[in-house]
Amino acid sequence: MNALVVNPFSSQELAVALDRLIQQPHLRQQFGVAARDKVLRQLAPSVEQQNWREVYQQVLGTSQTQTTPEMLTAGTIAM
Amino acid sequence: MMKVCITTLEFPPDIGGVGESVHRIAHMLIELGYEVHVAVFRAIFRNEREKAAASEFRRAAYQTIEQDGVTVHRLQPAIRSTVAKEQDYLSDLYDLLSNLHQRYQFDLFHAFFINEMGFLTTLLAQENGVPVINSIRGADLHKHIFSPQLHSQITWTLAHSAWTTFVSRDLMHRARVLVPQIQTKSSSFWNSIAPLQFDCLPTPALVDRLQGTVIGSVGSFRDKKGVEYLLEACKTLRSETEITLLFVGDFVEKERGYWEQTLQESGVADRVVITGKINRAEALAYLPYMDVFAIPSIHDGCPNALLEAMLAHVPLLELVLMPLAKFWKIT
Numbered sequence: 001m002n003a004l005v006v007n008p009f010s011s012q013e014l015a016v017a018l019d020r021l022i023q024q025p026h027l028r029q030q031f032g033v034a035a036r037d038k039v040l041r042q043l044a045p046s047v048e049q050q051n052w053r054e055v056y057q058q059v060l061g062t063s064q065t066q067t068t069p070e071m072l073t074a075g076t077i078a079m
Numbered sequence: 080m081m082k083v084c085i086t087t088l089e090f091p092p093d094i095g096g097v098g099e100s101v102h103r104i105a106h107m108l109i110e111l112g113y114e115v116h117v118a119v120f121r122a123i124f125r126n127e128r129e130k131a132a133a134s135e136f137r138r139a140a141y142q143t144i145e146q147d148g149v150t151v152h153r154l155q156p157a158i159r160s161t162v163a164k165e166q167d168y169l170s171d172l173y174d175l176l177s178n179l180h181q182r183y184q185f186d187l188f189h190a191f192f193i194n195e196m197g198f199l200t201t202l203l204a205q206e207n208g209v210p211v212i213n214s215i216r217g218a219d220l221h222k223h224i225f226s227p228q229l230h231s232q233i234t235w236t237l238a239h240s241a242w243t244t245f246v247s248r249d250l251m252h253r254a255r256v257l258v259p260q261i262q263t264k265s266s267s268f269w270n271s272i273a274p275l276q277f278d279c280l281p282t283p284a285l286v287d288r289l290q291g292t293v294i295g296s297v298g299s300f301r302d303k304k305g306v307e308y309l310l311e312a313c314k315t316l317r318s319e320t321e322i323t324l325l326f327v328g329d330f331v332e333k334e335r336g337y338w339e340q341t342l343q344e345s346g347v348a349d350r351v352v353i354t355g356k357i358n359r360a361e362a363l364a365y366l367p368y369m370d371v372f373a374i375p376s377i378h379d380g381c382p383n384a385l386l387e388a389m390l391a392h393v394p395l396l397e398l399v400l401m402p403l404a405k406f407w408k409i410t
Contacts, residue, residue, distance in 0.1 A: 009305075009308065010308065011307075011308040011309075011310075011311030011312045011315070012312075012315075014308055014309065014311075014312035014373075015311075015312035015313075015315040015316055018294065018312055018313070018316055018371065018373075019316060019319070019320075021370075021371050022292045022316070022320055022322070022370070022371070028370060028371065029392075032392035032393055033392060035388075035389035035392070035393070036389055036390055036391075036392050038389065039272060039386055039389040039390055040274065040390075042269075043269055043270070043271045043272055043386055043389075044271055044273075045103070045107065045271045045272070045273050046271075047269075047271055048103075048104075048107065048268065048269070048270065048271035049107040049110065049111070049271075051266075051268040052104060052107055052108065052111070053111055055212065055242055055244060055266065056083075056108070056111070056113070056187070056212075058242060059187060059210045059212055059241045059242045060081060060186065060187060060210065062081075
C-alpha cells in the first residue's frame with residue numbers, strides 16, 4: 001500500500017487520515033518508498049512511449065505488430 | 080518521415096502541466112522517428128482584449144522556432160477591435176493553423192485539451208482528410224461538458240477523432256457515455272515521469288516558514304481542487320499538533336476573492352504558506368520538505384505534480400474516489 005485514500009467531500013475523514021500519517025512516521029516512510037517504487041516501475045517514460053507508439057501506429061496504419069483496436073482499447077494499455 | 084502537428088495551449092517555457100506533458104510526448108515521438116511540430120495557441124482571449132483596450136493592435140501571425148528538435152509555432156490572432164468576439168479570434172487561429180498545414184503537409188494532427196484545441200484542430204484535420212488524435216485532460220469532461228455552448232463542439236470532436244486518449248478510466252467512461260461510437264477508438268493510460276535528482280535543487284525561498292508537520296500540495300488551485308476540505312481538516316488538527324499547510328503554486332485569479340475569504344475564515348490562515356506561481360525547478364525543491372503530499376482534488380486526471388511527489392518519497396493522501404483512487408489504492 002502506498003497511500004491513504006478517503007472519501008471526497010469529507011474533511012472529517014481527511015483529518016483522521018492526516019492525523020494517522022502525522023502520528024506514524026514509519027507509515028509515512030513506508031508509503032514514500034512504495035510510491036517511488038511504483039512510479040519508477042509502472043510510470044516510466046518507456047511505458048508511456050510504448051502506449052503512444054501503439055496509438056500512432058493504429059491511427060496512421062503503420063502498425064508492424066498484431067495490435068488491434070480492441071486490444072488497444074481493452075487490454076494492452078494497463079491502468 | 081511522418082509529420083505530426085500537436086496543438087496545445089502551452090509549451091515550455093510556459094508554466095503548466097499540459098505543456099510539460101506535450102514536451103515529454105513530443106520528444107518520445109521524435110525518438111520514434113516522427114517529425115514533430117507543436118502549434119501553441121489559446122482559445123481564451125483575455126490578453127487580446129486587454130491589448131485592444133490599450134489600442135495595441137496587431138495582425139494575425141505566427142512565429143516559428145526550433146526548440147530541442149521540436150518545431151514550435153506560436154499562433155496569435157489579430158487584434159483589430161475592442162468589441163471582437165470569440166469567433167473573430169478563433170477563425171484567425173484556424174487560418175493560421177491551416178496556413179501551417181499548407182506549408183508542412185502534416186500526416187497527423189494531435190490536439191491536447193479538447194475544450195480549447197480540439198474542435199478547431201479536428202475540423203481542420205477532417206476538411207483535409209488527415210487523421211486526428213484528441214487527448215482529453217481532466218477539466219475537459221469534468222467541467223466544460225456542462226457548458227451549453229461547448230457541449231456540441233466537444234461531442235462532435237469526440238465523434239470525429241481517429242483516436243481519443245485519456246489519463247483516467249473515469250474520463251474515458253464519461254466520454255464513451257457521451258459518444259458511444261468511440262468505444263473502439265479510445266484508450267486510457269497514465270502520464271510518465273523520468274527519474275529526478277532532488278539533491279541538486281536550490282533551497283526554497285520560503286523554507287524558513289515551514290514549521291512542524293508540512294502538509295503540501297502543488298498546482299493551480301481552483302474549484303475542483305477541494306482545498307476547502309483540506310483547510311477544514313487542518314483546522315481540526317492544529318489544536319493537537321503543529322502543522323504547516325504549504326501550497327506550491329497559487330489560486331487562480333478569477334477565484335482569488337473567494338479563496339482569500341475562505342482562508343480568512345478557515346482558522347488556519349496563519350499556518351498556510353503560499354509560494355505563488357513559480358517555475359518547475361523551484362516547485363520541485365519544496366517536495367523534500369513535505370511530510371505529506373495531499374491531493375484533495377474532487378476531480379483530476381494524472382497530475383504531473385503527483386508523480387513528482389512520488390519520486391521524492393513523499394507519502395500521499397488523497398481526497399478522491401475518482402479517478403485517482405483506482406490509481407493509488409493498491410497493495
